[in-house]
Every structure is written in C-alpha cells, then in structure tokens.
Amino acid sequence: MNLNKEGIDLITSFEKFESKPYQQKGDVPTIGYGNTWYENGTKVKLTDPAITKERATELFKNVVAIFVTQVKSVVKRELNDNQFSALVSYCYNRGFGKFKTSDVLNLVNVNPDDPKIQLAFKDVSMTKPQFQKGILRRRTAESALYFKK
Numbered sequence: 001m002n003l004n005k006e007g008i009d010l011i012t013s014f015e016k017f018e019s020k021p022y023q024q025k026g027d028v029p030t031i032g033y034g035n036t037w038y039e040n041g042t043k044v045k046l047t048d049p050a051i052t053k054e055r056a057t058e059l060f061k062n063v064v065a066i067f068v069t070q071v072k073s074v075v076k077r078e079l080n081d082n083q084f085s086a087l088v089s090y091c092y093n094r095g096f097g098k099f100k101t102s103d104v105l106n107l108v109n110v111n112p113d114d115p116k117i118q119l120a121f122k123d124v125s126m127t128k129p130q131f132q133k134g135i136l137r138r139r140t141a142e143s144a145l146y147f148k149k
Contacts, residue, residue, distance in 0.1 A: 001075070003068050006145055007085025011064065011092055014138045019050040032056030034092070035063050064088070070096045076109045083112060086146035090121065093138065118143045 015034030021044050023029060028036050029044040032051060037043050039062040051059070071087050079087070087108065091099040099105060103120040121143035122136065 001072060001079050001084040002081050003064065003088050004081040004085050006082060006148075007088055008064070010085070010141055010145055011089045012060070014089075014093070014134075014141070015060075017053055017056055019052070019056070021046045021048045031059075033060040035059050037063070039063065064092060067092050067096070071099070074100050074105060074109075077112045079108070079112055082148045083108075083146050086121075086142045089142050089145070090139075093135075118147060121146065 012033050017033055018031060021029050021031045023046065029046045029048075030036050031044045031048060033056055035044060035056075038059065067088050071084065071091050075084070075087065087099075087104070090102075090104060094102070103123065104117060107114050107117045107120055121139045
C-alpha cells in the first residue's frame with residue numbers, strides 16, 4: 001500500500017498552494033498545501049513568514065508521510081494503491097483523530113469492496129454550509145479514486 005501520484009495530485013488539487021498563512025475552516029491557521037503544522041510539530045501561526053512553493057512542496061512531502069504512516073497503522077485489510085491513496089487524502093483533510101473513528105475506515109476494515117464505502121465518503125457533516133459543496137466535491141473525487149480499478 002503506497003500513496004500514488006493520483007493520490008498526491010488529488011490532495012494538492014484541493015489543497016491549493018498558499019505562500020502566506022491564512023485561516024481555514026474552524027479558524028485553523030494554514031500554509032502551503034493545507035498544512036496546519038510544520039514537520040517538527042509546531043502549529044502554523046498567522047504571523048509566520050511566507051514560504052516558497054519549493055518549501056511548501058517539501059513541507060507537504062514530510063507531513064503527508066506522517067499521514068501515510070497513520071493510515072497504515074489502522075487499516076487492517078490489504079488495499080490497492082488507489083484505495084490507500086484515497087484514504088490518505090481523506091485523512092489529510094479530516095485529521096487522523098476523525099479518520100480513525102470514521103465510518104469509511106470501519107467499512108474498509110470489514111470489507112474493502114463494500115459499495116457502502118462510497119456513501120460513507122460522501123457523508124458530509126459540516127457546520128458551515130459554505131464548505132459543504134467543496135467538501136462534497138473532494139469526497140466524490142476520493143470515492144472515485146478509491147473505486148478506480
């Protein structure tokens with residue numbers, strides 16, 4: 001199970017590059033490709049200096065590797081790279097705490113081919129309606145990658 005190019009492209013297509021820190025949903029300061037913390041565990045602050053695209057790519061690679069390890073630690077079934085990459089994208093966006101208790105993960109660990117996984121990806125429960133359309137687009141893309149042969 002590996003994070004493939006399709007998975008990386010999916011994540012970075014939704015996590016647009018931002019050189020300066022900005023506030024994301026939930027008022028979480030974010031920089032680069034959706035990073036809320038740096039490799040050393042320090043949280044991003046709105047007063048942090050801008051970063052280059054190269055630095056953002058380096059940060060992304062280091063942080064996404066942590067998510068890869070976290071997803072591997074809780075997935076109990078063998079998955080193909082598309083399935084695994086879709087789960088990493090989901091985890092990267094929601095956070096490991098929410099991922100490890102998600103219906104998506106529970107269904108995958110019972111039967112990775114269960115069609116209910118597609119619906120579980122799309123179960124969007126956002127408190128701010130302005131995020132629902134974007135999240136639904138992302139979950140649809142993740143589900144499509146998960147079920148891509």
